[in-house]
Amino acid sequence: MRHAGRGRHLYEPDPLSDNVIALPRHRPSAKSTRRDALVVRVHGWKHVAAALTSAREASRAVTLLAPPGSTYTGGVGFWAAIERRRQELFADVDAELIVDCDGAPGHVMAALRVGLKHLIFDGNDAARTRLTDIVAKHGASLRQRPAAALDLIHEKDPLRACRQRMAAQA
Numbered sequence: 001m002r003h004a005g006r007g008r009h010l011y012e013p014d015p016l017s018d019n020v021i022a023l024p025r026h027r028p029s030a031k032s033t034r035r036d037a038l039v040v041r042v043h044g045w046k047h048v049a050a051a052l053t054s055a056r057e058a059s060r061a062v063t064l065l066a067p068p069g070s071t072y073t074g075g076v077g078f079w080a081a082i083e084r085r086r087q088e089l090f091a092d093v094d095a096e097l098i099v100d101c102d103g104a105p106g107h108v109m110a111a112l113r114v115g116l117k118h119l120i121f122d123g124n125d126a127a128r129t130r131l132t133d134i135v136a137k138h139g140a141s142l143r144q145r146p147a148a149a150l151d152l153i154h155e156k157d158p159l160r161a162c163r164q165r166m167a168a169q170a
Contacts, residue, residue: 037061037094038165041148047158048082048097052090054162058170061094065148068120069102076107080114098143105131112138120145 040051042064055062064086066079079099086097099116101107103123108131111119117140121131128142135142155161 036169037063038162038169039063039065039146039149040162040165041065041067041151041153043067043153045082045085047152048086049089050152050158050162052086052093052095053159054166055095056090056093057163058166060166060170063146064095064097065146066097066099067153068100068145070099071101071104071107071111076111076114076116079111080116083116098146100145103127108135108142112140117141118143 038051038055038060040047040062042048042051048064051062051064066074070079076099079097083097086095096118097116098118098120099111100120101111103121105121105123105127108119108121112135117138119135119140119142121128121142122145132142150161150165152158152161
């Protein structure tokens, strides 16, 4: 880090950007509708960045779908950090992150506490009924699990895969 005078730095490292795709900031553009949103199953920040970059380039909406039961493996904190980063770097992209809590009502409650708004719960009906009111009070929603149009888990180049799918559905 080089200093530019007293107490000022020319370069401040960003601990979140290490090993991450470098992304330019853009001005907001015309947003597409949710109806034509591409659904992409994402497994981490690299996949999220690829899907959002391709959506920005194509001026399309995108739905980012966490894997089933992803709150067991990554935890709600991981997905909350992804969501905050998404909002920071891609505020101009019409996107939503849907986090899959599987059948765990406690994971839904934890997700609400960290600010996640779009959740999947496929547990029993009694728990779903109780959660519906709680989720609504938090301004969030329980969703059905959509079929992922594109799963990036085995893609060597997630950005290229997203661009190809966006172009094919244009």
